[in-house]
Amino acid sequence: MNQFPLFMLMSFLLILLPGPDTGLATQNTIVYGRKGGIQTVLGSAGGTLVHTLAAVLGLSALIVKSALLFSVFKYAGALYLIYLGVTSLWALRKAKNTVSEKEDIRHKGRSPLLQGLFTNMLNPKVAVFFLTFLPQFLVTGADPLIPFLLMGLTYTVMTLIWMVLYVCLLDRVGAWMKRPGVQRAMQGITGLVLVGFGLKLALERRP
Structure with a gap:
């Protein structure tokens, strides 16, 4: 792990790139507020930890190598994002400016934490990422168990810190973000973005 500083730098640059997790965190921050956004981020972090353990146990390699498993995860993740x-x-x-109707926007019974978890877990591209990105920083011939765990945990913590800061910043942008019209517009945009990510994932080819 003598390339650990380089790994952290590359991870930070990759974390800055927006993806489905960012789109979902944005929407849930707008709809549920800062608490919902942070719950979404925690769910996504949980999904990343699951992918880390899967990479360590060799399950990610199985998913990547199996066309059937890859397709199952791909289409399940795509359908979930589109949903x-x-x-x-x-x-x-159905959204109006009254308080009672605003409750409809909040999608009663939906958990931001579980949304973040499932969105991350059902994305086979994350499994591909762990199997192609992490090995580049391993010493040739070294046992990958501990380094994979260390890099996976580091990547998760870095992502968690960045996304929490992003959610807090988004929540504090200003009073205009809290206006019903602006909230509906932002929710519509992020809804379209999630559908777009879902379609993109559905069209993704197995590496």
Whole structure:
């Protein structure tokens, strides 16, 4: 692990790139507030830890090598993202400026924590990432168990810190973000983004 500083630098640059987790955190921060956004981030971090353990145990390699398993995870993840985006857009049709109707936007019974967890876990691209990115920083011939765990935990913590800061910043942007019209517009945009990520994932080819 003599390349650990380089690993942290590359990880930070990759974390800055927006993806489905960022889109979901953005939407849930707008809809549920800072608490919902942070819960989403914690769920995504839990999914990353699951992928870390899967990489260590060799399950990620199995998913990547098996066309059937890769397709199952790919389409399940794509359908879930599209479902989240469509239900968000559908809720906007009923949204008004009254408090009672705003409750419809909040999608009663939906857990931001579980949304973040499932969105991350069902994305086979994360498994591919762990199997292609992490080995580049291993010493040739070294046992990958401890280094994989260390790098996976480091990547998770770095992502968690960045996303929590992002959610807090988004929540504190200003009073205009809390206006019903702006919230509905932002929710509509992030809903479309989630649908777009879902379609992109569905069209993803197995490496």
